[in-house]
Amino acid sequence: MSLIMTLIEKLAFYLQYPFVRYALVVGLLIAVVSSLLGVTLVLRHFSYIGDGLSHVAFGAMSVAIVLKLSHRMFLILPVTVLCAVILLKSGQGRKVKGDAAVAMMSVGALAFGYLTVNVAGASANVSGDVCSTLFGSTSILTLTAAEVTLCAVLSAAALVLFLLLYNRLFALTFDENFARVCGINTELYNLILAIIIAVIIVLAMNLVGALLVSALIIFPTMAAMRLFESFRAVTVASAVISVICALVGILVSVLAGTPVGSTIVIADALAFGLSMPAARLRGGMS
Amino acid sequence: MEQLRCSNLSVGYGEHAIASGLNFSMHAGDYLCIVGENGAGKSTLMRTLLGLQKPVSGQMAFSPQIQKNEIGYLPQKMHAQRDFPASAGEIVLSGLQGKTGRRPFYRRSEKAEARRIMHRLSIGDLADKSFRKLSGGQQQKVLLARALCASGKILFMDEPVTGLDPEAAREMYAMIGELHRDGMTIVMISHDILSAVKYADHILHIGDAGFFGRKEEYLCSETGKRFLNQREVSCDEPDHDAD
Numbered sequence A: 001m002s003l004i005m006t007l008i009e010k011l012a013f014y015l016q017y018p019f020v021r022y023a024l025v026v027g028l029l030i031a032v033v034s035s036l037l038g039v040t041l042v043l044r045h046f047s048y049i050g051d052g053l054s055h056v057a058f059g060a061m062s063v064a065i066v067l068k069l070s071h072r073m074f075l076i077l078p079v080t081v082l083c084a085v086i087l088l089k090s091g092q093g094r095k096v097k098g099d100a101a102v103a104m105m106s107v108g109a110l111a112f113g114y115l116t117v118n119v120a121g122a123s124a125n126v127s128g129d130v131c132s133t134l135f136g137s138t139s140i141l142t143l144t145a146a147e148v149t150l151c152a153v154l155s156a157a158a159l160v161l162f163l164l165l166y167n168r169l170f171a172l173t174f175d176e177n178f179a180r181v182c183g184i185n186t187e188l189y190n191l192i193l194a195i196i197i198a199v200i201i202v203l204a205m206n207l208v209g210a211l212l213v214s215a216l217i218i219f220p221t222m223a224a225m226r227l228f229e230s231f232r233a234v235t236v237a238s239a240v241i242s243v244i245c246a247l248v249g250i251l252v253s254v255l256a257g258t259p260v261g262s263t264i265v266i267a268d269a270l271a272f273g274l275s276m277p278a279a280r281l282r283g284g285m286s
Numbered sequence B: 001m002e003q004l005r006c007s008n009l010s011v012g013y014g015e016h017a018i019a020s021g022l023n024f025s026m027h028a029g030d031y032l033c034i035v036g037e038n039g040a041g042k043s044t045l046m047r048t049l050l051g052l053q054k055p056v057s058g059q060m061a062f063s064p065q066i067q068k069n070e071i072g073y074l075p076q077k078m079h080a081q082r083d084f085p086a087s088a089g090e091i092v093l094s095g096l097q098g099k100t101g102r103r104p105f106y107r108r109s110e111k112a113e114a115r116r117i118m119h120r121l122s123i124g125d126l127a128d129k130s131f132r133k134l135s136g137g138q139q140q141k142v143l144l145a146r147a148l149c150a151s152g153k154i155l156f157m158d159e160p161v162t163g164l165d166p167e168a169a170r171e172m173y174a175m176i177g178e179l180h181r182d183g184m185t186i187v188m189i190s191h192d193i194l195s196a197v198k199y200a201d202h203i204l205h206i207g208d209a210g211f212f213g214r215k216e217e218y219l220c221s222e223t224g225k226r227f228l229n230q231r232e233v234s235c236d237e238p239d240h241d242a243d
Helices: A002-015 A018-043 A047-066 A073-091 A095-120 A126-135 A145-174 A176-181 A186-208 A210-227 A231-256 A260-285 B042-049 B088-099 B108-120 B136-150 B166-181 B193-199 B215-220 B222-228
Strands: B002-013 B016-027 B031-036 B057-062 B071-074 B154-158 B185-189 B202-206 B211-214
Touching (some): A002 A018, A018 A186, A018 A210, A018 A231, A047 A126, A047 A186, A047 A210, A073 A095, A073 A186, A126 A210, A145 B088, A176 B071, A176 B088, A176 B136, A186 A260, A210 A231, A210 A260, A231 A260, B016 B057, B016 B185, B031 B042, B031 B193, B042 B185, B088 B136, B136 B166, B154 B166, B202 B215, B211 B215, B215 B222
Parallel strands (some): B031 B185, B031 B202, B071 B154, B154 B185
Antiparallel strands (some): B002 B057, B202 B211
16 A cells, blocks of 8 residues: 555656656657557558658657757658658568568668767767667656647647548458548558658657657557457557557556656557457456 | 440559550440459559559540549458458448548438448448458458448449359359349459359450450450359349349
């Protein structure tokens, strides 16, 4: 009992600080949008795109660090959006090529990013910089009010777009050919999708770091897919699971002093692990 | 009323034609079966007619009265979607996507329309069921209901009964026959030549010795006889049990 009281007191103490509150708000927003999009990406077998794009974002981030840009987002966002559009375009109808394209872009950007930071030697602490970009070790707790605002606006926009496009996305995800026959402009919606994906990945990189971004996209969806049967239920469950995991992850990391990104991802992995016996239990009952 | 005309049409991928020199037309209320050997280009032709790929050469034109959202499509058995988490109702409703225009959500009347179509195909009770847990026949009916939501005039079907057990296949043919009687134009690819000549009124045979015309002519043609040889359909007494 006293342990719980101590924890709550400790939490209340930390929540007084704006940077912890910022981290919570941003973390939960990113968790919602990334998991919503995850459903579409996983079901279209595009899971790897998140991973590839996050490496591209890392490359762009490295350049931004070297150039000592004050607003890194202005470089990272357009570069990542551009790559997302190229990847989704090349993936259409040519799965194998698209696969290889993602892999090449991904490792190329990773190598380029590391090389840039290392050679340019922008800061004394190269490995620290690289590490925090890749694993998001502290960046979430060093957010400024401006960054939080930008993140909130972008997440809200992505969320609204997702809700408005929900029925279209379902039709496109379930059967793209059928959607085209019906007269839906599938290329336009794929383009919009690519842009949203890129924005969300750049946002999520702030939370968990470049290497762990795809965890936010894949784990909640996979867990929800084991538990629910309809698209709507899977979408909602995926968002709920993702928010809970992000909340638990951030709080644990604040209290236990663990790195934020990896703590959230471990929480997501645990949720996926729990979904397996839970699904069996559900199946046994019905 | 003529709904579709193809003249000297070649279909295939890129520059490479799989089937060429296709001449045929379709009129409102036709029941056209596309037959031919495996790899003759039946599915490629259908994908071309649906605008999913470009023709290699030749002309193909729908009548101006046919809008894009008046065409329904029942694709060949899908593999990727086998584990897709979706309820039957969600899938049927998605057939109305082409009719919502810029509206993001469905109207109540559209949801009612989807339910009506499901009841008509006697799958009303499946609306909340998981698509991946349905039997092959039920899945096919759900996809047919989705195609009906999308179509007003023409229904394209790529092997609608392949993989179904005989009872489910018979039921499927009965439903398609009923839609046809209500005035829907049916275009169907079929492996099952006996059912094709039983139910269709026009046959398009793709292959070395192509054929297009009424079923009765097909049964008496060289192509038809060769394709049907050793099967119990005679040229003299075409089977009229279809209705």
